[in-house]
Amino acid sequence: MTVSTMPFLLELVVSLFLIAGALFALIGSIGLARLRDFFMRLHGPTKASTLGLGCLLVGSLLYFSFQRGTVSVHEAIVTVFLFATAPVSAHMMAKAALFRGVGKGGPSRNYPDR
Amino acid sequence: MTWLQRWLPHPLFTGFLVLLWLLMNQFSFAHLLLGSVLAVVISLVTQPFWPERSRVKYPGKLLVYLGRLLLDILKSNLVVARRILFQSDDLKPGFFTYPLSLTDDFAVTMLASTISLTPGTVSAHYDREGRTLLIHCLHLDDEEALIQDIHRRYELPLQEIFDD
Amino acid sequence: MELMISVALGILTTCGVFLILRARTFSVVLGLTLLSHAVNLFLFSMGRLTTGAPAIVGLTPDSADPLPQALVLTAIVISFAMTAFVVVLSLKAAVELRSDHVDGENPNEDRP
Amino acid sequence: MTHLMILPVVIPMLAAAWLLLNHRASIGRQRVWSILSTSLLVALGVWAVTAAQADYHTYWLGNWQPPFGIVLVLDRLSAMMLLLAALLALFCVLYASRGSDREGSHFHALFQFQLMGINGAFLTGDLFNLFVFFEILLLASYALLLHGGGRARSRAGLHYVIINLLGSALFLLALGILYGLTGTLNMADLAVRIAAANPDDQTLLKGAALLLMVVFGIKAAILPLLFWLPRAYSAASAPVAALFAIMTKVGFYAMVRVLLIVFGLDSAQPLNADVFLWLWPLALVTLGLGAIGILGAASLRTMAAYMVILSSGLLMASFAMAEATVLAASLFYLLHSTCLAAVFFLLADLIGRQRAEGYDLLSVTAPLTNRWLLGTLFLVAAASMAGLPPFSGFISKAWLLQNAVSHPKYLWLWGITLVAGLFMIAALSRAGSGWFWKPEPYTGRQRRRLDPARVATVSVLIGISAALALFAAPVMDYMSATAGQLYQPSAYVEAVLGESAMANGGHNP
Amino acid sequence: MIEWAVNLAITLFAVSILLNLYRLAIGPDIVDRILALDTLMINSIALIVLFDIRLSLGILFEAAMLIALMGFVGTVAMTKYLLRGDVIE
């Protein structure tokens, strides 16, 4: 790993982004594992994991931009793509859960029942 | 249909594609040329899949909106993180129906995505006829306040952007 | 690490083989997929395992063996084609024979 | 390096791609392209056989020298197989063009792909490339097998496909071992490196050789590996099944090629000896099973499928004797048995179409039209298949048995072959007398017209078998030289890698 | 420091993946499993990106991009299957 030439501050920022991202993702996954009801579990990954990955990608963007000397924005594209698709994934999964009656009689109030 | 409209059905989006190409590669004249050709060709080829005309009236405002959204996402995540980690047993999840005033599909999608990405809410179903969104909330305290908040914070700006 | 890889490939193979010996086409397809993973990884590892040295000229000082990678790539594509084919075929067979049972004559199957 | 060498692969692929591009073309057009392409292949086959008599020919694909690039090698064996496959294919496509090609979609494109795969397998000098061509020919054969649809085909097809997928996995495993220990894929280079490997590595390589034997054994139909075959072959439509007669031979070809060249260079202790040790008993039992199956078959197609098994057994048993003279005879037998198996598949259809009911079931003795003509064709084919003189069956069997005498274990081969011949006589006379003698003359109201073109196709194919007997001497000379060439792996290596390769232990740039 | 951070991040993502697998295994409903797989995909994008940093290669982003695309398509396919009994109709 050739990081020796990196300024400390940049290194710190990159590290922070990486670890923050990892933490967000971990929280999302903890939510997925721990929460009681499908619809509650749905929140964790769709938000936390997406953001976690976003942070990580920003860290990576900074890191490689420095490494290569030019702005490397591939990560940004991945991030944008994720942010655009994650809500739709969640939407589709929520639909599937409603269709199957998952969580009916669970902790979520006002369970729609037509 | 003008000549330009025929060849550039989604000029804004085509521009976005060119930019994307330049971002993926290097900024150079060759890539600008190649990217433009690709963008135009791809736009034309995919045009049948995207028959609606673009309705973004104020691209600038869209950027502002997206910036605000990013901040909200950060905030919302901290909130959700706290709830997941420390309050998971006290959560009061529930569904509520959000009455839409937006009509444009793209705009509604933007709104629904925004909702899904921000504090403790996930849009679960879009009733196109009844023009409502079914939303699941991780911690549903005050339904009315939440509806007002969404309307003010997101739906109104979107209405402006899309002139809906 | 070699031992670990070997054991892993062994386990993958075992799982794949066990599944293709089940009586339903779907299990067989699952088994074939696992088996092809195992085989692809095997072929891949025959070029020896190298970390951080993709076979791209000028990227890193040393380089992984590119040939097995090319072979595995071909094998992956071929096994994709075969999987698609076999899935559709098993679907066709299941529809026509009214059963996805493949382990001998099935008592429940309709006869012509 | 002549570009003609690549044409057996390029032409059918061109035809197939063209047919797909113009998939709306009328069936007539499709037939024209397909027959044209196949006829060109026959011409190429003739060229190949002529060219191969002089020397080895190699073709460096992409102009990359072996062992780095893929190389095609034309020797006597591949030339002969090319010609055989092309001839057989021509008959099949002509037969199919009388209507069977309409029973499903894209018969001709798939057929050409099939030929591409078969020809590629015959020509390639690279083991991984062989795998690729195997996959092409297998996939095309799966598709052709299912041509026309129906339950029997679906079921048999599923078994066939899955078993061969397992075979492909084993092939890749073997390739992996070979590459892992030798670092090369070119057959000649492999041969050099395997011969030079240390004893411990050789033991592992022997494992790979046995794996390959299983892989090719599945295709060539050897005993515990062949149970997919009878149902698959008897389910296929007639011209497809007839073409499949060459498929087991592709397996046999690969076995010969790989065992004799790749694992046969070390003259002191060739690795193939251990493979032959296993091949021998298994092949003999296969031969026996083929005979029993022929006797127990319920339909002519099934019978033909077991004939394929029987001939595979005989081929492999004689190959396992590991002697050039025996191999020469078994190559001659290969020609004969391929033609005749195809004849029987076509005949089953030809007869089945003329019968009032029961198609080709042996248990049904329905009236049939044109019993004279069909009966005569059947009689000649049956006599040849059962090894009765003066047809090719007799000549090939006699030569095979005669050449096998020098081998210490020849009596086994003799005994089982002859008893199998007896079984075949019993089964075929039973079928023939039940069909052509027993039933009343056909009195059905609507006349089933016998298609003269189909009859002509079958007759000419039978004629080829007769010609094979009549002009056996030059063919046998060719076969002897072929077998001699195969037992000279070092000449092959030199032809492919250049003269210094042996001395340098392979990888000669 | 980055090395340390990368290793820590990898560890955290690995733990996340284990948690996802746990959910994938226990369900209880199939949508839970789909959700778990979707999350797992996202976490593995992270792993790929971290590999890239750790190995200092800078060539694995396409893989990340593809996982994002494929993960999305996969999730949509599965949910559509659940909703409609079919994926393409």
Add this chain to the structure above:
Amino acid sequence: MVATLAPLAGLLLLARHWPQLAADDPLIATVQWIPQLGLDLSFRLDGLSWLFATLITGIGCLIILYARYYFEGKASAPRFFILIQLFMTAMLGIVLSENLLFMLVFWEMTSLVSFLLIGFNWSNRGARRGARLSLVITGGGGLALLAGILLLGNMAGSFQLTEILAQSDTLTNHRLYPLMLSLVLLGAFTKSAQAPFHLWLPHAMAAPTPVSAYLHSATMVKAGLFLMARLHPALGDTELWFALITVTGMITLMVGAFVAMFMHDIKGLLAYSTISHLGLITLLIGMGSEMAMAAALFHLVCHALFKAPLFMMAGYVDQATGSRDMQLINGLWRWMPALMLVTIVPAAAMAGLPLMSGYLSKKMLFSESLLVTAPHWANVVIPVWVTVAGLFSVAYSVRIFHNVFFNGKPRDLPIWPPKKKPAMALMPLLVLAGLSLLVGLMPQAIYDHLVHYAVMATTASHLPLYDFSALADAHTPAMMSLLAMLAGLAVYAARKPLFAIHARLPDVDAKDIFETVMQRTIRFSQTLVYQLENGSLQRYLALILLTTVALVAWSLTGLEQWRGPVPLSDLDPLVVFGISILCLSAVGVVLFHRYRLPALLLLSVTGLFVTLIFAWFSAPDLALTQLSVEVMAVVIMMLALSFLPQTSPRESRLPRVLRDLFVAVAAGSGVAAFTYAVLTRPSNSISDFFLTNSVPGGGGSNVVNVILVDFRGFDTLGEITVLGIAAVAVFAFTRNLNLKHRVAESGHSHWVAEPHPVFLQVVAHMALPIALLVSAYIFLRGHNMPGGGFIAGLVTAVALTLQYMAGGLAWAHERMRTQFRSLIGAGLLMALLTGMASWVFGYPFLTSTFAHLDWPLIGEFELASALMFDLGVYTTVVGATLLILANLGKLMTIAGPGKEIG
């Protein structure tokens, strides 16, 4: 009458050669056919072949003459004449061959043609069965003979008789002599109806009478005798020869004679009598002395001369009365006096009455039997034996004459009064009877001029002429003859009680036995085959796997050390983690395999981790490919899943699970062991060449891609062909798949489950152009960085698949504006034509070229022909993937079968 011309001509030709018989050397004419096999078109004319050929053509002429009347007015006549000519040719071939293999050709031909002749009246069940029985026995014998002759040829180094006959000592002392002799004799015995292979002959009587008269008296059955006589000089004069042939002949002689006596069917009686006489001749050949040989050949001639007219008589009676049953046919002399008169001579000859030919030959037999001394039992047993057999032969000869022409009045005959044939029809009988009489009257002359040369040929020595006057003086044979005659008459007189006793014996029909044996064998075969090939895919797979494991395990027993010399590398925790998850998910797939969707999800995890492993171990291209392929595969499986049961019952019992587990663990251990063994050994690969030449030779820095499109582009060409075939195949066999009943079931009316969710549509529409741009990016950079046509193609395909999912098949397909099959064809053509383009420059197929160009404003860039090739790959992949998906999707929707998509 054209048909008689051929044999007549043959006869004349033979007659022309008669003067040469006295010469020492046989006439030999050879045309080379297959020298490698030692098979030549080689003919030999010596005394023996001359004798046989004369019999064949001579009797042939008469038979054809006879058949002319027999088949009068029958449509099947031409068939008969063709077949009989063929048969005659074959017989002549046997006797005139110099090359033994060549002889075998004719030998088998007689079996085949006689099969057709016996089955001539095919609507008769007996005829069909009789034909098959004879073919199986004689054909099987032929196979044995083939083996025997091959052995013989191998021992002698040639199949030419001249050479074989010259090597008697070498042959009889050879280690394999017993085996060879047994095989040859097996062939001869089956052909000549020696017990127990005689069974076919009586059933061959279903043939038309001319056939019986010719094949089963004069020709085919004599082929075996001919062969023995022919090979006698080479193989004879050993104890084994004597024992095998003599004993067989004795048994046959007795069985035939005994059974003949009790036959009520005229032809049946004649058939068994023939068997008996064949046995007699065999016995004589077995004795092997010159005199015995002379007796054998003399009797052979006599037998042909008297048996043929008797058969003709039988046919005459059969056609006239519609029956052959001697219990019904009686007293015909009144209606057919001429026939009766003509029959006297052959019947008397068969009985061996004095002055008749048969009398002489029988006497010769008796006298020879007295000379046998070699095994001490023979000199008593054989004379007694032949006398008893002679007794029976007298009895049945008397019977056939007396029962047919006298013995009271006819009873219930189907045709009455008997139909008469023109007098000319009796001509052949008359001629034969006359010849028979002639032989009896002037045996010495006949012997000297006809038989003697043959005997010389069979003994390969110049022997003195047989002295018939000496025979006349021999007393003991005369006594034996007399005894047999008297006793025979006595037996005939006492026939009524004997028939009664015989009737009580169990009725054994060889055809039935044969049928039963055949049926049993067939049933056994069917059972065996069914048990082996029982339709269980799993059993086939298990067999293949077990074989593999067993073979490979066996081969590895000699391995000294699994672990090679290369030191193990360190364990990275990350690798441990990834691999553990991979294994866990694989095990998960197994545990969940009965629940389809969860299993599929776990399978995706497996694929994902394989991707990660590729990414970690420096294979980015593989990672990209694996990932895309995995998702497409899972989508395809999902599509198919809706037609398959969602769960499957627990079916496997514990033993089965344990068996499968054993197989699986064995296979897994094998793979693990090989991996470990190879990974710990040093590698020495050709890959350095690729790394060195990738940029200068292939114009790309991504070596994997350069290998794919250049170094081993041929593989890639094959690979996309596979993909194309798969797609076309899927198209072909889903086209007419009818799933209407499924469509009816799938009515989803749930409020949340709309077919095309709006949000999904919006995102999908936006994703398409972006994905296309990304594919373009991946495509263009592939030559230098991870990517390439294949991955780009899959990305495009995935993006388009997303359109299908979001907007529906009909909606999306309308907008594709392309035919996927054409796309596949175009892609393949593109790749192919790129490869062919190199011919223009004189380079081999697929030779790549590239150029670095420098254009104003744009700068330097590279153009490579490989890019064109890769474009073909891209196009094919897109077309193939979409064709598969669209057609799978089609199954449940749109118009149903018949409507083509793609």
